Amino acid sequence: MLDDETAFLGRDKCAVAGIGQTAFARDSGRSVLSLATEAALKALEDAGLTVDDVDGIVRADVDTVTPYSLAAALGVNNLSYWGDTGPGGVAPCMMMGLAIGAILSGQAKTVIAFRSLNGRSEARLGGSGQRVGAETVGGFGTYDEYYLPYGLLSAGQTFALMAQRHMLEYGTTAEQLGAVALACREHANLTPHAQMQSKPLTMDEYLSARMISTPLRLFDFCLESDGACAVVITTAERARDLRKPSVLISGVAGGAPPDRRAGMMFPVVTRQDMTDLGGRRAGETLWKRAGLGPSEIDIAQLYDCFTISVILQLEAYGFCAKGEGGPFAASGAIRRDGSLPINTGGGHLSEGYVHGMNHIVQAVRQLRGEADMQIAGAETCLVTGGPLPVGSSVVFRKAS
Amino acid sequence: MTIHPLFPNVTDRETHEFFEAAAEGRLVFRACNACDHALHPPTAHCPYCGAWDTAWRNAEGTGRLHAWTTVTHQIHPAFPAPYTLVVVELDDAPEVRLIGHMDGTPPLVADMPMEVWFQALPNGPTLPQWRPAA
Numbered sequence: 001m002l003d004d005e006t007a008f009l010g011r012d013k014c015a016v017a018g019i020g021q022t023a024f025a026r027d028s029g030r031s032v033l034s035l036a037t038e039a040a041l042k043a044l045e046d047a048g049l050t051v052d053d054v055d056g057i058v059r060a061d062v063d064t065v066t067p068y069s070l071a072a073a074l075g076v077n078n079l080s081y082w083g084d085t086g087p088g089g090v091a092p093c094m095m096m097g098l099a100i101g102a103i104l105s106g107q108a109k110t111v112i113a114f115r116s117l118n119g120r121s122e123a124r125l126g127g128s129g130q131r132v133g134a135e136t137v138g139g140f141g142t143y144d145e146y147y148l149p150y151g152l153l154s155a156g157q158t159f160a161l162m163a164q165r166h167m168l169e170y171g172t173t174a175e176q177l178g179a180v181a182l183a184c185r186e187h188a189n190l191t192p193h194a195q196m197q198s199k200p201l202t203m204d205e206y207l208s209a210r211m212i213s214t215p216l217r218l219f220d221f222c223l224e225s226d227g228a229c230a231v232v233i234t235t236a237e238r239a240r241d242l243r244k245p246s247v248l249i250s251g252v253a254g255g256a257p258p259d260r261r262a263g264m265m266f267p268v269v270t271r272q273d274m275t276d277l278g279g280r281r282a283g284e285t286l287w288k289r290a291g292l293g294p295s296e297i298d299i300a301q302l303y304d305c306f307t308i309s310v311i312l313q314l315e316a317y318g319f320c321a322k323g324e325g326g327p328f329a330a331s332g333a334i335r336r337d338g339s340l341p342i343n344t345g346g347g348h349l350s351e352g353y354v355h356g357m358n359h360i361v362q363a364v365r366q367l368r369g370e371a372d373m374q375i376a377g378a379e380t381c382l383v384t385g386g387p388l389p390v391g392s393s394v395v396f397r398k399a400s
Numbered sequence: 401m402t403i404h405p406l407f408p409n410v411t412d413r414e415t416h417e418f419f420e421a422a423a424e425g426r427l428v429f430r431a432c433n434a435c436d437h438a439l440h441p442p443t444a445h446c447p448y449c450g451a452w453d454t455a456w457r458n459a460e461g462t463g464r465l466h467a468w469t470t471v472t473h474q475i476h477p478a479f480p481a482p483y484t485l486v487v488v489e490l491d492d493a494p495e496v497r498l499i500g501h502m503d504g505t506p507p508l509v510a511d512m513p514m515e516v517w518f519q520a521l522p523n524g525p526t527l528p529q530w531r532p533a534a
Contacts, residue, residue: 139409143441146415149408149527150501151471151479160469161487168467168510212473262441269487270440270497274467 008289010100015239015246018047018232024352027121028226035228036116037073043230048243056108058098061086081108089386092356097252099233115357116228143263160213163308176326178206180307181219188346190373196350220307222348229357246399247367251290254392255282265388279316279391290395294318300382301359304347367398422526428456438493461516463488500530
């Protein structure tokens, strides 16, 4: 963590100038490169820029589309910076950091950040059918050999264990998890492109849905989606002169939990406090870098791979005390008329699962004032990345 | 088609001794010889005191049930649902928690005493497993 808040050189120096996305679907019928190309072209068009302006491309480590392939497909002739970050859903917030670093150090002027996946039709992230036929699993520094052979196979089962600990230690209830699912669904119902736009969800339906991995039920799980999102980042000064209102990147921070464990997702079960997220440390750094705190955040897009991850992040980022995430969610605070509307397009639970990137697109829409379910007067937005094994976060701010 | 269970990689340079010990009916964990801190997942370097002097130690094979989940939605042919994953904290080293697989929906209570047993996978390696202590 930085001791001196002024040590961060990036506050409000760069902006998102353009956003783009494809449709979100169960089967896109297209390649991930085609999806990425469409999202990137729409983001450039939105910014009033062309492929000739692009000199940097950043992506998530798990994307199968490389920066070079996307540049080739777009016709980018001046690619001089690229990078990837992660792991997985942690990437989109950290991509903002890569872009800022490249731009402020003079390595790039206009950076595209993207995520593209056929997460339902081609490469399901939930574990279904994975690793069948593999000779052995784990090894090579993954430590998966301690987990997969037992049948601990997926993120959902891992978050189920975290949810159970939260229930045991703090009394968190199924209805409180359900409040997260319902809030996201209500927001999706008001968002035409959301995959669950036409499907309302009641608490009775939430509670009576089938159990997947106790205590998590069907609607505690996010969607599996095909789709792509892209954003264009440039200097705040240049963004001011472009087509759309500027949305500044006020701060970016990643964070690892104090109880560090090697490996990817599964070793969280060995942390002495299984529900303490790296996001807590990310938040502590983020607020210093952005120059504001949780009480000054108008809306938030919290990484909702599962309902429990929202509750844990409400605590980690300081919107409520540890253990009070359930009651906070159930209070209505996270709904559109609450004190901290979250996932204002429906989030991963109900809009679509583009591995965190749709949260950044939604943040920009809200701060421009052009969202489908617009939160009046929203000027600041927190976006968080995937909660395991480390956390990542960004504060976006409407340019004055 | 025969569905093989997911065999662990038992030749990893950091973890192969865990599976070799299991084949001999021993449960082991890595610890630092300099500061006695248990290291899990095991690493060759101790991040607590900086020593490279780490070694495997025998565990008693008893622990406490820290968490569990009953998987009711099957996602892999080798693991028919329902089954229950248990997370057990070792009595010898609370810094170490290990996973066990139990069939069905056993009656479990937080912090209940658990004991290790060793499951030899057919034509494969041996896994330490956990069950409620007798």
